[in-house]
Amino acid sequence: MIEKREVLNVKGLSAGYGPMRVIHDLDFIIYSGERVGLVGLNGHGKSTLFYAIAGLTGWQRGSIRLNGAEVGRTRSQGPGRYTHLVVRQGLALIPQGDEIFHGLSVEDHLDSGAFTPRAWKERGERKKRILEIFPPLKKLMRVPVGRLSGGERRMVSIGRGLMAEASLFLVDEPSLGLAPKIGKGVMDALMSVDLGASAMVIAEQNVALLEGRVDRIIGMHVGKLKGEASATFGFQTKREL
Numbered sequence: 435m436i437e438k439r440e441v442l443n444v445k446g447l448s449a450g451y452g453p454m455r456v457i458h459d460l461d462f463i464i465y466s467g468e469r470v471g472l473v474g475l476n477g478h479g480k481s482t483l484f485y486a487i488a489g490l491t492g493w494q495r496g497s498i499r500l501n502g503a504e505v506g507r508t509r510s511q512g513p514g515r516y517t518h519l520v521v522r523q524g525l526a527l528i529p530q531g532d533e534i535f536h537g538l539s540v541e542d543h544l545d546s547g548a549f550t551p552r553a554w555k556e557r558g559e560r561k562k563r564i565l566e567i568f569p570p571l572k573k574l575m576r577v578p579v580g581r582l583s584g585g586e587r588r589m590v591s592i593g594r595g596l597m598a599e600a601s602l603f604l605v606d607e608p609s610l611g612l613a614p615k616i617g618k619g620v621m622d623a624l625m626s627v628d629l630g631a632s633a634m635v636i637a638e639q640n641v642a643l644l645e646g647r648v649d650r651i652i653g654m655h656v657g658k659l660k661g662e663a664s665a666t667f668g669f670q671t672k673r674e675l
């Protein structure tokens with residue numbers, strides 16, 4: 435039995451770009467072993483919340499504790515200045531859009547996700563696990579990703595993120611731009627990931643892809659969290675089934 439502990443504890447987090455404040459005074463906790471949905475319409479701040487946790491917004495203030503260590507900043511730090519420290523503390527951000535290198539092979543991408551010494555040492559084992567999650571990649575390991583379909587590229591970009599030795603995976607709109615059937619397949623794969631003591635937050639506009647499948651759903655509306663949305667919006671989550 436894995437002990438439930440706080441992976442992420444966010445208090446009073448606001449963040450934005452230049453004069454614009456996008457997220458407002460957010461408080462929430464993510465526990466180990468949890469798969470949480472973050473649901474909100476386009477432009478309401480889901481990606482900005484993920485970027486703030488990674489230290490990638492223009493500015494931010496408030497507390498972000500990742501595995502007990504403070505990684506939030508209280509001043510205008512400039513995007514990316516401390517991101518390596520947050521990553522070292524256990525964050526893997528799988529951004530919206532694929533952010534892949536067309537000339538590199540599938541295997542090169544997966545290897546590049548295993549960037550800590552431990553993950554690198556275990557990369558063979560880790561790749562095997564990714565291929566269990568995304569079987570279509572098995573035959574494509576040596577193929578440059580520029581030749582893959584949109585769905586396959588998404589598998590590569592998510593697979594690369596999952597190769598990391600992380601305790602918190604933030605996955606931004608994994609189904610975006612994919613045909614509905616392919617998007618559902620990618621979501622099925624994310625649901626099949628064995629989280630162990632880590633946690634995963636999946637941002638998604640389409641609540642139907644998450645309902646009944648994640649442990650909790652948090653709603654986001656104009657930069658504010660709508661509490662535990664399973665109660666607020668009447669979403670059905672796995673716990674209630």
Ligand SMILES: Nc1ncnc2c1ncn2[C@@H]1O[C@H](COP(=O)(O)OP(=O)(O)OP(=O)(O)O)[C@@H](O)[C@H]1O
Pocket residue numbers: 451456474475476477478479480481482483530607639
């Ligand atoms: N780099 C940036 N510079 C300036 N404004 C930004 C930047 N990124 C996002 N914004 C603005 O912040 C607001 C929230 O965008 P964000 O991408 O966080 O929303 P979202 O809920 O993730 O929606 P989406 O589905 O489009 O990703 C929008 O008004 C957007 O224009």
